[in-house]
Amino acid sequence: MDLLITYDVETATPEGQRRLRKVAKVCEAYGHRVQKSVFEVVCREPDKVRLVSALQEAINPTQDSIRIYRLPAHALDDVEHLGKPRQTDPRGALVI
Template sequence: MRHRVLVCYDISSDKRRDKIAKACESYGTRIQFSVFECPLDELKHQQLKAELESLINRDEDQVLFVTLGPESGDASLRIDAIGRPYTKRSRVVVV
């Protein structure tokens, strides 16, 4: 079964960022400068993760994989990260 996965990245090097973008273009559609929507089955998801992991600097870069659920539209959110760990941000608004 294929799932909709958002791939979002924060890459500190222009050269690495270009390589990440090129790799992501092979799997999905760019929806923002550093965000791709990719319809992936489990094998393609693991292949993309491995490919991107080989391109990043684990101390400086971060790639998030946000699984939105099956392509059928049922939503179930899962967030995985490689590189810098993902931390949930507080929702406190300061005005």
């Protein structure tokens, strides 16, 4: 499945800054960063379950927000992009 993950983590406190780093590390383990707080992820259902669980553990649900968009199959293969070219293939290997 193709997913688009976006997040907004409160960073006014040191705890919030730590949560932001943790959310980013979780997302990096599953997908490719395409903008500062946006990741493209290609995974299977069991991976998505683990990803969601890890993200839920990383955030403060009263202060932070994560949106996970489930896209049609292979939607990430046909992204219209303006500006600086995409550096990664969404189905390419992840370097962790």
